[in-house]
Amino acid sequence: MKRREFLQHSILAGTAMATMPVACSCKMDAEFLILGAGLSGLYMAYLLQQAGKDYMILEGSDRIGGRMYYHPKIKQDVGGRGIGDKYKEVMSLVKALDVPLIDITQFTSSPKSYYTNGELRATWEDRSTDPSLLQYTAPQPAPQLSSLNEWYQKADLDQSYAEQLRAMGRTDQEIELINISANYNDVHETSAINALHSSAFRKFNGSKTIYNFEGGTKTFIDALAASLTGPVKTSKFITHITNKEDCATVKCADGTSYCAPHVISTMPFSTLRDVACDIPFSQSQKQAIHQLGYTNITQIHLTAAEPYWEEDGLGASMWTDTPLERIMTMGFGDDNMNLVCWVNGKGTEYIDQMSESELEAYTLKTLHKIRPAAEGKITYTGSHSWGQYKYNKGAYAEFSVGQPALFQDMIRPAGNVYFAGEHTAKESRGIEAAAESARQVLDLFKKENIIES
Numbered sequence: 178m179k180r181r182e183f184l185q186h187s188i189l190a191g192t193a194m195a196t197m198p199v200a201c202s203c204k205m206d207a208e209f210l211i212l213g214a215g216l217s218g219l220y221m222a223y224l225l226q227q228a229g230k231d232y233m234i235l236e237g238s239d240r241i242g243g244r245m246y247y248h249p250k251i252k253q254d255v256g257g258r259g260i261g262d263k264y265k266e267v268m269s270l271v272k273a274l275d276v277p278l279i280d281i282t283q284f285t286s287s288p289k290s291y292y293t294n295g296e297l298r299a300t301w302e303d304r305s306t307d308p309s310l311l312q313y314t315a316p317q318p319a320p321q322l323s324s325l326n327e328w329y330q331k332a333d334l335d336q337s338y339a340e341q342l343r344a345m346g347r348t349d350q351e352i353e354l355i356n357i358s359a360n361y362n363d364v365h366e367t368s369a370i371n372a373l374h375s376s377a378f379r380k381f382n383g384s385k386t387i388y389n390f391e392g393g394t395k396t397f398i399d400a401l402a403a404s405l406t407g408p409v410k411t412s413k414f415i416t417h418i419t420n421k422e423d424c425a426t427v428k429c430a431d432g433t434s435y436c437a438p439h440v441i442s443t444m445p446f447s448t449l450r451d452v453a454c455d456i457p458f459s460q461s462q463k464q465a466i467h468q469l470g471y472t473n474i475t476q477i478h479l480t481a482a483e484p485y486w487e488e489d490g491l492g493a494s495m496w497t498d499t500p501l502e503r504i505m506t507m508g509f510g511d512d513n514m515n516l517v518c519w520v521n522g523k524g525t526e527y528i529d530q531m532s533e534s535e536l537e538a539y540t541l542k543t544l545h546k547i548r549p550a551a552e553g554k555i556t557y558t559g560s561h562s563w564g565q566y567k568y569n570k571g572a573y574a575e576f577s578v579g580q581p582a583l584f585q586d587m588i589r590p591a592g593n594v595y596f597a598g599e600h601t602a603k604e605s606r607g608i609e610a611a612a613e614s615a616r617q618v619l620d621l622f623k624k625e626n627i628i629e630s
């Protein structure tokens with residue numbers, strides 16, 4: 178087989194095979210090419226800019242912010258929006274950019290009601306079986322972690338979350354109830370290490386105050402983008418990445434291509450797996466890129482014309498065993514009339530096959546049935562499916578049983594391609610993880626003398 182044919186074959190095979198890198202003959206577009214303009218990509222640019230480096234960002238969609246997404250039609254955030262006072266990287270960035278925050282701590286524990294087996298109730302009497310509290314429970318007795326980045330090394334705890342709950346005395350019936358509305362695709366497949374990581378993050382991170390951005394996440398993302406002097410190119414959907422001896426090239430769906438000595442991919446693995454890569458990945462990296470789970474979430478947004486919860490005296494937020502799963506209040510203070518139905522995991526399949534008008538009718542009908550006081554007082558404002566959304570194909574990384582063992586390897590650079598994004602952060606979760614992951618890559622560049630310390 179001729180070399181060019183061989184290259185074409187390996188590209189078509191996706192991430193299947195890495196070829197011997199060829200020397201770079203292309204014109205360099207920047208010293209660092211950043212793929213994705215979510216928080217990790219934008220913060221990577223910010224850090225490189227501070228280090229006096231030249232970069233370019235390529236973003237597939239027509240907007241920036243990624244999973245920090247203030248939806249223009251719904252006029253609400255449909256992705257990550259809550260940050261804690263101990264989010265180290267994010268809080269220092271917020272301070273540097275002088276972004277206004279709103280303290281929402283008092284609203285995060287607002288009362289919730291329950292609807293299960295056709296019965297609406299004000300409380301869950303036994304806290305030890307409360308499905309809303311059991312979704313992030315660390316194994317008991319809690320494993321001793323001396324630092325947060327040990328979570329992925331606890332191979333002995335890598336069993337399904339359902340098995341962990343069973344070992345903690347929960348019955349099959351209780352586990353099935355938890356599975357309907359918990360923040361996972363399926364508690365029988367997801368690793369208990371996800372829950373360990375979440376609870377350890379809370380323990381080590383210990384945020385006491387929770388904030389939202391005034392005006393939504395757009396305020397923060399726009400301020401960050403305004404501080405960048407390098408090019409941020411949107412509508413650059415990446416289809417190919419090729420590692421070469423001393424550079425890497427990137428091709429986009431619009432036919433353009435770019436080249437740089439160092440490429441940082443912040444794309445979630447759920448979309449990177451669709452990119453034809455000719456990169457010297459290790460076996461574990463290939464496996465992680467192709468198989469890492471992503472929690473599906475579909476949000477259905479609503480506005481209440483009146484506070485119907487004052488009429489029936491029950492908590493406005495609800496944990497339900499219906500296909501609408503959880504219903505939460507989005508607003509706070511004087512702006513508390515916005516609600517979201519938060520559907521997770523396999524439950525999204527049922528919701529996602531409906532047309533917009535079917536979903537509206539179904540949501541209102543179900544809500545009226547489970548919460549009679551809501552009848553005639555709710556308006557549907559729109560929905561967003563993270564599982565169906567082409568640029569993410571899932572809300573966040575969720576390790577299935579066996580996958581935590583891939584973590585250390587999956588975040589290593591391969592050739593001239595480096596990896597950032599929430600799925601690669603060693604310690605944090607969520608928005609802080611996205612920022613931490615960019616810092617991680619910067620530290621690596623310093624260690625490898627690509628950037629002066």
Ligand SMILES: Cc1cc2nc3c(=O)[nH]c(=O)nc-3n(C[C@H](O)[C@H](O)[C@H](O)COP(=O)(O)OP(=O)(O)OC[C@H]3O[C@@H](n4cnc5c(N)ncnc54)[C@H](O)[C@@H]3O)c2cc1C
Nearest residue numbers: 213215216217237243244257259415568598599607608611
């Ligand atoms: C519903 C929801 C609620 C959340 N709530 C919270 C919360 O309250 N608090 C918290 O801390 N965290 C929360 N998170 C998590 C947090 O939002 C994310 O961890 C963080 O925003 C991820 O940032 P990122 O840069 O790693 O990824 P992203 O923001 O997804 O950035 C990746 C970018 O890559 C782009 N891209 C993908 N494929 C391609 C391609 N082929 N070509 C070019 N570009 C591509 C995408 O368009 C995207 O802009 C939530 C997430 C969701 C979805």
